[in-house]
Amino acid sequence: KAGVTQTPRYLIKTRGQQVTLSCSPISGHRSVSWYQQTPGQGLQFLFEYFSETQRNKGNFPGRFSGRQFSNSRSEMNVSTLELGDSALYLCASRKIEQTPELHFGNGTRLTVT
Amino acid sequence: KQEVTQIPAALSVPEGENLVLNCSFTDSAIYNLQWFRQDPGKGLTSLLLIQSSQREQTSGRLNASLDKSSGRSTLYIAASQPGDSATYLCAVRNYGQNFVFGPGTRLSVLP
16 A cells, blocks of 8 residues: 655755645545644644645745645645745645544655755 | 653663653643654654553554653653664644644664
C-alpha cells in the first residue's frame, strides 16, 4: 500500500515568486493536513482538508492557501514568497476525520533565495 | 492554547541502554497523543498512538504511557540500538482541534 506522496521533493524559488506543492494521501484517506517545519519554530500546523472543505486553519498569513480535490489529493500554494518561507513542508493524511492516526509524507524542501 | 514541551532536547546513550523520553502538555483535555520519529531530511514515522481513554501502548521495544491528569507522556525505548538514532516528537490533539507538536528530542545511540 503506497504511503503519502509529496511532490516535488525539492524546490528552489526566488523571493516574490509563487509555488504549488502537491500531496497524494494514502488510498482511502480523506483528510489531508499540511505542516511547516523549520529549525526555529518546529512543526506548525497550516491547514486541514476533509472532503474538499477546509476544516481547520493555523496561524499563517493569507499568502498560504490550499485546496483538496474530489480524489482527496491536495495542493498547497504560497504566493509572494519570502525568505522566511524556506522550510520543509509536510503533508499528512488520515483515513476519516474520526481516525486519529496521522501518516506523513517525506515532505517538500522549499528554499527561497 | 495547548503547548507541548519535550525533555531532554538531546540525548546521547551507548547501545543497549534503556531510555525514557518525556513529553508534557498544558491542556489535559486531550483526544489523543501520538509519538513519531523523524530521520534527517525525512517525514515523520508514526510509532505509537494513545487514545485519551488509554494509559499505555506497546510496540516491540517501545512503550508509551499517558497520564492526562499530570499532562505527561513518556516513551520508553528498551535495549537501544544505533538504528534508533533520530528525532522523536510527540503530538497532542484536543477535541475539535489540530495536532500540536513538541519540539522533539534528538537521540543518538552510540555503537
